[in-house]
Amino acid sequence: MAMKTLKDKYCIVGVGETEYSRGSGRTTRAMAVEAMRKAILDAGLRASDVDGVLDYQGGDSTFANHVAPDLGIRLNFYMDVMGGGSSTEALIGLAMGAIETGMCNTVAIYRSMNGYSEFRIGGTGARAAQPVRGMDLAQVPFGMRSAGQTFAFTFMRHMYEYGTTSEQVAHVKVAHSKHASNNPKAIQKERVTVQDVVGSRWIVKPLHLLDCCLETDNATCVIVTTAERARDLKARPVYIMGVAGRVSKPRVDYHWVHGPISRVAGYYAKDIVFGQAGIGPEDVDVTGSYDAFTFTTMLQLEEYGFCKKGEGGAYVSSGIIELGGKRPNNTSGGHLCEGYTHGMSMVIENVRQLRGTVDDTCPGAAEGKHSYDYSVGKCRQVRDPEITMNLGWAMPATGSALIMRR
Amino acid sequence: MPQPVTYRGMSLIVPDNDSEWKEYYANARQHRLTLRACKACGLMRYPAMHACPWCMDLGWTWKEVSGRGTIYSYETVVHAIQPGFKDATPYAVVLVELDEQRGKPTADEALRIIGNLVKPDAVTFEDAKEVAIGRRVRVVFQDLGESMALPQFTLTDEPPQGRVWQLPE
Numbered sequence: 126m127a128m129k130t131l132k133d134k135y136c137i138v139g140v141g142e143t144e145y146s147r148g149s150g151r152t153t154r155a156m157a158v159e160a161m162r163k164a165i166l167d168a169g170l171r172a173s174d175v176d177g178v179l180d181y182q183g184g185d186s187t188f189a190n191h192v193a194p195d196l197g198i199r200l201n202f203y204m205d206v207m208g209g210g211s212s213t214e215a216l217i218g219l220a221m222g223a224i225e226t227g228m229c230n231t232v233a234i235y236r237s238m239n240g241y242s243e244f245r246i247g248g249t250g251a252r253a254a255q256p257v258r259g260m261d262l263a264q265v266p267f268g269m270r271s272a273g274q275t276f277a278f279t280f281m282r283h284m285y286e287y288g289t290t291s292e293q294v295a296h297v298k299v300a301h302s303k304h305a306s307n308n309p310k311a312i313q314k315e316r317v318t319v320q321d322v323v324g325s326r327w328i329v330k331p332l333h334l335l336d337c338c339l340e341t342d343n344a345t346c347v348i349v350t351t352a353e354r355a356r357d358l359k360a361r362p363v364y365i366m367g368v369a370g371r372v373s374k375p376r377v378d379y380h381w382v383h384g385p386i387s388r389v390a391g392y393y394a395k396d397i398v399f400g401q402a403g404i405g406p407e408d409v410d411v412t413g414s415y416d417a418f419t420f421t422t423m424l425q426l427e428e429y430g431f432c433k434k435g436e437g438g439a440y441v442s443s444g445i446i447e448l449g450g451k452r453p454n455n456t457s458g459g460h461l462c463e464g465y466t467h468g469m470s471m472v473i474e475n476v477r478q479l480r481g482t483v484d485d486t487c488p489g490a491a492e493g494k495h496s497y498d499y500s501v502g503k504c505r506q507v508r509d510p511e512i513t514m515n516l517g518w519a520m521p522a523t524g525s526a527l528i529m530r531r
Numbered sequence: 532m533p534q535p536v537t538y539r540g541m542s543l544i545v546p547d548n549d550s551e552w553k554e555y556y557a558n559a560r561q562h563r564l565t566l567r568a569c570k571a572c573g574l575m576r577y578p579a580m581h582a583c584p585w586c587m588d589l590g591w592t593w594k595e596v597s598g599r600g601t602i603y604s605y606e607t608v609v610h611a612i613q614p615g616f617k618d619a620t621p622y623a624v625v626l627v628e629l630d631e632q633r634g635k636p637t638a639d640e641a642l643r644i645i646g647n648l649v650k651p652d653a654v655t656f657e658d659a660k661e662v663a664i665g666r667r668v669r670v671v672f673q674d675l676g677e678s679m680a681l682p683q684f685t686l687t688d689e690p691p692q693g694r695v696w697q698l699p700e
Contacts, residue, residue: 285696
């Protein structure tokens with residue numbers, strides 16, 4: 126059955142974010158307001174042009190109907206969605222749907238989190254003190270609670286089935302650190318080697334410390350509107366070719382129960398998103414494969430068909446995913462090096478890549494003038510990318526995807 | 532409502548209205564590993580769910596299984612985030628495929644349960660160096676108070692199933 130598609134009818138017109146820090150010293154409300162204001166200004170819009178707001182969170186953030194009025198936005202539509210990774214792409218799809226129905230015209234989507242100083246990802250602090258009951262009884266009593274602990278069975282089984290090695294996936298961190306070294310916003314700008322990664326201390330085998338992303342305080346925002354409206358705006362429009370949201374394996378709550386656990390949600394999502402866009406992996410110039418861990422980048426690139434199933438280790442260690450390679454991944458440094466945002470920053474980076482205005486240290490970056498010198502502290506703009514793809518990850522069983530073009 | 536059980540600093544609660552876990556843990560306290568089996572198609576499922584994911588039937592009975600199986604995947608926690616596990620690191624968490632219903636209803640399916648790899652006393656964690664995919668295990672029960680026991684897994688002398696694999700270090 127042919128997929129319904131809204132290809133090229135909607136655009137991302139504005140992007141914005143706060144500083145990435147480990148101690149923001151302020152509320153998620155303050156950060157959300159800043160990020161949304163930047164995105165509105167980036168688009169060349171006024172507050173009165175934005176009439177829809179979506180956000181995602183896990184009980185750790187400020188609601189949309191609190192953030193919008195601070196900026197003088199009167200809402201025709203808003204919704205707060207539970208969730209972390211894979212939400213960005215899904216909410217972009219929902220925003221398109223809300224506009225398509227006529228409920229509103231322009232939607233700002235934000236994520237604001239004190240992910241380091243207030244609510245850390247691993248369930249420590251306030252979350253750890255809660256009683257263990259319900260579905261948590263299947264794993265928490267066995268010392269299995271954090272994201273890394275919950276995903277590790279999948280990573281380990283992939284190594285068993287396909288011979289994937291720690292050294293191969295370490296190249297994801299190596300590549301992203303190279304990219305972050307050219308990103309003034311990145312928390313961790315130092316380039317690392319494979320030996321640095323596999324020599325760092327164990328967290329939960331098969332994950333070393335440097336296989337894991339950086340918990341971060343930040344807010345991020347993107348603005349979606351119609352292509353018709355986008356053509357009148359300041360920034361070069363970035364067109365949405367296809368979107369898939371929170372596509373899931375048959376079991377999400379206990380993902381390790383079902384099927385081959387080395388399979389991830391992209392197995393199901395790829396036909397939806399490529400079907401809408403009418404392209405294949407070979408047409409994509411830049412990827413943004415969610416790097417909660419080195420392994421998640423590898424698993425998704427493989428499952429979406431950028432290489433054969435089981436060959437993800439060889440793919441990510443081939444140089445293809447580095448700046449200067451055939452198809453760079455997470456050119457901002459991603460969650461492993463720039464900062465952890467639950468996916469939004471990777472969409473923002475790809476929007477800037479397609480505009481040609483990545484915020485590296487090139488003096489003419491804002492006007493699209495780049496050196497394409499990828500040595501330390503220099504450029505991270507890819508030369509004339511036409512199509513980018515984001516691969517959002519919530520967990521092995523759930524993912525989202527977004528294909529954009531300039 | 533039964534009192535919470537304290538284990539490794541966690542408060543574990545199975546209230547009277549917990550229609551998924553209550554009987555599972557009561558049976559575990561009797562040292563019986565029981566799973567829900569569909570009354571219509573007969574297939575078992577874990578964890579205890581309220582409908583059969585294979586035929587959508589709502590009827591089920593508890594069925595006792597042998598508790599024998601093979602390590603399908605594992606992880607070794609070196610940096611514990613739960614305070615009560617800090618003194619136990621490194622510890623192995625195993626994903627065990629039970630012998631019953633392997634490869635049914637499709638080749639990729641099996642009954643899989645999470646536990647720690649423990650000594651036969653069910654309490655002491657096994658040396659994490661012993662854990663490997665393919666090694667055979669059996670269930671043992673770690674009693675927690677009067678109303679609950681945690682099903683855990685311990686290694687057996689049986690020959691491994693398929694290839695034995697451990698993360699190279």
